Amino acid sequence: MLSFIAKRLLSGILLLIVVCSGTFFLAFVAIGDPTPGLLGNSATAAQRDALRAKIGYDRPVLTQFWDWISHAATGDFGTSWRSFQPVGDQLALRVPVTLSVVVFATLLAAVIGVAVGIACGLRPGGLLDRGLKLASVVLFALPGFWVSLVLVTWFAIELRWFPAIGYVSPEVSVSGWLSSITLPSVSLALGAIVMVGEQLRNGFLQVNNQDFVRTLRARGLSKRRVTTHVLRNASPSALTVLALMFVGLLGGAIVVEIVFNLPGIGSLTQSSSQIGDIPVLMGLTAVTVVFVVLVNFLLDLVLGWVNPKVRER
Amino acid sequence: MTTAPFPTTLAPVRRISLLRRYLRRPLGVVALVVLLLVVAAAVLAPWLAPFDPNFVTFKIVHADPGNGHLLGGDSAGRDILSRLLYGARTTLYGAVITCVAGLLLGVPAGVSAGYFGGATDRICSWISDALQSIPGMIVLLVVAAGTGQSFPVLMVALGVFMAPGYYRISRARAMAVRKEPYIDAARVAGVTNPRVLRTHMMRAVYAPIVVQTALTAGIAIGMQAGLQFLGIGSASTPSWGQMMNDGFNTMLTYPKILLWPSIALGVTIAALAFIGSTLADLISIRAEQPNRRARARVRQALAAPAAADLPDRETSGSHVHAIEDCALRVENLRVGYATNNGIKEVVSGVSLDAAPGEVLGIVGESGSGKTQTSFAVLDLLPSGGTAVADGIWISGREVSKLSSADRAALLGRSIGYVPQEPLSNLDPCYTIEHQLVEPLRHVHGLSKADARARAREVLVRVGITDPERVLGSYPHQISGGMAQRVLIAGAVSGRPSVLVADEPTTALDVTVQAEVLELLRELQQEYGMALVIVTHNFGVVADICDRVVVMKDGRIVETGLVEQIFRAPAHPYTAELISASLDDVAGRDELDQGWAPAHAVAGGEDDAR
Numbered sequence: 001m002l003s004f005i006a007k008r009l010l011s012g013i014l015l016l017i018v019v020c021s022g023t024f025f026l027a028f029v030a031i032g033d034p035t036p037g038l039l040g041n042s043a044t045a046a047q048r049d050a051l052r053a054k055i056g057y058d059r060p061v062l063t064q065f066w067d068w069i070s071h072a073a074t075g076d077f078g079t080s081w082r083s084f085q086p087v088g089d090q091l092a093l094r095v096p097v098t099l100s101v102v103v104f105a106t107l108l109a110a111v112i113g114v115a116v117g118i119a120c121g122l123r124p125g126g127l128l129d130r131g132l133k134l135a136s137v138v139l140f141a142l143p144g145f146w147v148s149l150v151l152v153t154w155f156a157i158e159l160r161w162f163p164a165i166g167y168v169s170p171e172v173s174v175s176g177w178l179s180s181i182t183l184p185s186v187s188l189a190l191g192a193i194v195m196v197g198e199q200l201r202n203g204f205l206q207v208n209n210q211d212f213v214r215t216l217r218a219r220g221l222s223k224r225r226v227t228t229h230v231l232r233n234a235s236p237s238a239l240t241v242l243a244l245m246f247v248g249l250l251g252g253a254i255v256v257e258i259v260f261n262l263p264g265i266g267s268l269t270q271s272s273s274q275i276g277d278i279p280v281l282m283g284l285t286a287v288t289v290v291f292v293v294l295v296n297f298l299l300d301l302v303l304g305w306v307n308p309k310v311r312e313r
Numbered sequence: 314m315t316t317a318p319f320p321t322t323l324a325p326v327r328r329i330s331l332l333r334r335y336l337r338r339p340l341g342v343v344a345l346v347v348l349l350l351v352v353a354a355a356v357l358a359p360w361l362a363p364f365d366p367n368f369v370t371f372k373i374v375h376a377d378p379g380n381g382h383l384l385g386g387d388s389a390g391r392d393i394l395s396r397l398l399y400g401a402r403t404t405l406y407g408a409v410i411t412c413v414a415g416l417l418l419g420v421p422a423g424v425s426a427g428y429f430g431g432a433t434d435r436i437c438s439w440i441s442d443a444l445q446s447i448p449g450m451i452v453l454l455v456v457a458a459g460t461g462q463s464f465p466v467l468m469v470a471l472g473v474f475m476a477p478g479y480y481r482i483s484r485a486r487a488m489a490v491r492k493e494p495y496i497d498a499a500r501v502a503g504v505t506n507p508r509v510l511r512t513h514m515m516r517a518v519y520a521p522i523v524v525q526t527a528l529t530a531g532i533a534i535g536m537q538a539g540l541q542f543l544g545i546g547s548a549s550t551p552s553w554g555q556m557m558n559d560g561f562n563t564m565l566t567y568p569k570i571l572l573w574p575s576i577a578l579g580v581t582i583a584a585l586a587f588i589g590s591t592l593a594d595l596i597s598i599r600a601e602q603p604n605r606r607a608r609a610r611v612r613q614a615l616a617a618p619a620a621a622d623l624p625d626r627e628t629s630g631s632h633v634h635a636i637e638d639c640a641l642r643v644e645n646l647r648v649g650y651a652t653n654n655g656i657k658e659v660v661s662g663v664s665l666d667a668a669p670g671e672v673l674g675i676v677g678e679s680g681s682g683k684t685q686t687s688f689a690v691l692d693l694l695p696s697g698g699t700a701v702a703d704g705i706w707i708s709g710r711e712v713s714k715l716s717s718a719d720r721a722a723l724l725g726r727s728i729g730y731v732p733q734e735p736l737s738n739l740d741p742c743y744t745i746e747h748q749l750v751e752p753l754r755h756v757h758g759l760s761k762a763d764a765r766a767r768a769r770e771v772l773v774r775v776g777i778t779d780p781e782r783v784l785g786s787y788p789h790q791i792s793g794g795m796a797q798r799v800l801i802a803g804a805v806s807g808r809p810s811v812l813v814a815d816e817p818t819t820a821l822d823v824t825v826q827a828e829v830l831e832l833l834r835e836l837q838q839e840y841g842m843a844l845v846i847v848t849h850n851f852g853v854v855a856d857i858c859d860r861v862v863v864m865k866d867g868r869i870v871e872t873g874l875v876e877q878i879f880r881a882p883a884h885p886y887t888a889e890l891i892s893a894s895l896d897d898v899a900g901r902d903e904l905d906q907g908w909a910p911a912h913a914v915a916g917g918e919d920d921a922r
Binding site for chain 2: 015018019023026027030031037133137138140142143145146149150152153157208209210211212214215216217218219220221222223225229232233244247250251252254255258259269270273274275276281284285288289292293296306307308309
């Protein structure tokens with residue numbers, strides 16, 4: 001078990017390093033000289049040189065990379081090339097907003113998706129099952145921001161149940177916070193709900209056909225108890241999808257945040273990519289990948305707990 | 314030339330029938346028509362569009378539909394319909410680039426990984442996993458910022474993030490096909506690896522790739538619109554995402570500007586999704602679940618005295634005991650399944666019985682209906698299976714008219730079941746202890762401590778010398794023989810009066826087979842159970858059974874005492890089965906060992922009655 005944890009952690013750290021270096025060099029190649037973006041086209045050559053010296057862009061790329069990664073390892077993401085504020089401070093303000101939305105959406109997907117999956121798995125071919133199939137086809141492909149535009153028009157503008165835009169910190173008002181993240185979360189979660197439900201439903205039916213289920217029934221176990229066994233065996237694939245969804249939701253949140261005007265990482269990503277603020281972009285990348293690695297690590301732990309065979313691989 | 318001996322007709326045949334089958338699905342046809350309309354709109358945009366998409370007329374800023382502008386004007390005074398039509402071009406152009414990029418990266422990598430396995434597989438899979446764990450939006454925005462918003466480059470970058478989808482599906486297909494004999498044959502015949510990959514593998518992954526492309530195109534269009542919505546892309550090229558952004562900014566005052574591109578985007582994506590899902594249904598054949606009405610129809614047909622498509626309404630087999638002496642009695646049992654070609658009857662009127670303390674063998678080759686008979690007795694037929702009978706008595710009680718809940722209540726108490734494949738019949742997620750204790754507590758009402766003690770006691774009884782270790786183990790940690798002993802322990806721990814064992818030794822090593830049969834016989838005598846053994850092997854019959862029922866094509870062809878049937882089989886099929894078992898070396902050994910004592914026991918019991 002310990003070696004299992006160590007292996008997974010190591011692989012996560014490796015992924016973090018690879019993705020961060022990849023993004024770093026990609027950004028350097030793609031953006032090139034950042035000064036036009038940062039200063040605008042009217043800046044003089046002297047102003048550009050001064051800025052390049054100030055942000056250390058005149059050093060070799062590898063030196064800059066080493067500088068960034070050695071500081072990032074200690075949690076210091078440097079300062080923005082635009083505002084010269086510490087990147088960490090901006091992230092500390094922005095990440096909780098995005099995380100509220102994404103975690104809430106993931107919870108919705110988990111709870112509703114599992115309930116729907118079980119209900120459909122117990123009655124395959126039923127009304128709910130056919131409905132789920134139809135919904136999963138459409139909602140899987142429709143982008144979150146499209147759904148959010150529909151939801152905003154309907155629930156915020158027509159019915160006025162929820163605020164159309166803006167974010168309320170939970171420190172200010174918990175109910176305000178919940179109501180400000182409900183619509184963004186729901187628009188992100190819809191696709192994930194049907195994916196988790198469909199996955200669980202299919203896994204459920206697959207496990208139901210396995211020999212041991214017949215044997216469990218032959219022992220006289222009640223339907224509810226047999227279902228518990230089936231569910232546990234069917235859960236790994238649904239959990240894996242849920243973890244994948246989390247990654248997808250982090251990306252989807254960037255656009256949804258702009259629709260709902262939430263001060264999350266979305267608009268920060270957009271603005272810093274447009275002006276070429278590489279330290280901010282790198283901070284955003286690192287933080288999101290850390291969350292992805294953490295979620296995948298958690299997933300591996302849960303999978304190992306659900307099915308002990310996994311631990312010995 | 315080298316490929317001549319191998320199936321070369323696979324792909325064309327499948328393509329024609331797939332298209333034809335596709336056209337029979339109304340939803341799929343509608344989706345296809347919608348997509349074709351979008352494609353036509355994109356191709357014909359220069360001729361269809363009433364205005365130049367970038368031509369500004371201040372008169373129609375935020376204008377309602379009318380005056381030759383069918384959908385009105387946007388916030389810059391451009392004709393919305395023209396922009397929509399030209400936007401379709403951008404959308405489809407981008408989707409094609411993305412799909413081609415994803416395909417070119419994902420499919421060759423996936424096929425190689427699945428075909429070669431080993432390090433290729435590990436490296437490719439790691440890259441694919443890594444790509445999937447990157448929030449692509451950030452990288453795409455970086456690319457967009459850097460490449461001067463070059464649309465094709467951005468779409469290629471999006472394709473890179475779509476590649477894992479292609480990779481996973483082609484890897485899985487390649488791994489499955491890799492095991493097919495014709496690939497081995499091709500390799501043995503000297504066909505080189507690249508050639509095998511090109512011809513055979515590509516053919517195998519073709520259909521799933523088409524499905525994946527439909528889905529990928531849908532997702533790509535959505536993400537493309539998302540990026541455009543964020544302001545990525547050239548302002549002079551009309552795009553749906555950009556139009557949505559424009560509409561979004563004036564959503565509260567002029568909601569219609571947002572409405573049109575949203576509909577275009579939603580309908581196009583939904584069409585692609587439905588095409589993909591219809592295709593997926595056609596190639597994976599998601600098994601239709603038989604509904605209540607279908608089951609009732611099967612039941613009716615089985616019970617009918619004379620059904621046109623189900624001949625042979627006579628019952629087969631016979632009873633030798635009085636009803637009140639039987640532990641198990643079956644009268645005129647029929648089992649059927651609803652198929653696409655009507656009802657398939659797999660057991661056609663079987664009658665048999667077994668007394669307490671008797672061992673009854675049901676013998677036949679696969680497809681004879683012997684296992685279906687035993688599942689029907691247990692009421693554990695696979696989904697879709699339906700059984701009717703004039704009567705089924707378990708420990709003297711007629712049960713065939715009981716509700717399924719009442720039938721389920723007999724399981725584990727009155728009738729027990731020992732399966733064929735030991736390891737697949739234990740739940741891999743729970744310890745042996747949990748699996749033995751759970752029924753004892755919740756079916757037989759023992760306390761936790763009592764159930765534990767009883768589980769250990771039964772394990773010792775079935776010959777497990779270190780019960781503590783086995784109790785704490787998971788199924789994958791114990792051997793097949795051990796697992797079969799655990800299953801027997803589970804089946805007898807509720808002291809049933811009938812024990813049904815379905816090929817209980819077939820999956821075991823030869824040395825273990827004899828021990829398990831011996832154990833079953835001991836337990837049967839100790840508990841006075843009726844033991845019904847389903848087997849294809851007359852060696853097992855000789856070893857353990859008192860009486861035997863020989864089944865063929867869902868009917869009993871012969872029934873009688875073991876000794877008598879061995880000496881003078883009345884039906885040629887029985888003689889054939891016996892000689893087949895004798896040819897089998899393992900069976901022969903068992904027969905030699907088992908014949909004398911089994912014969913003696915069987916004879917002795919017979920005398921006693």
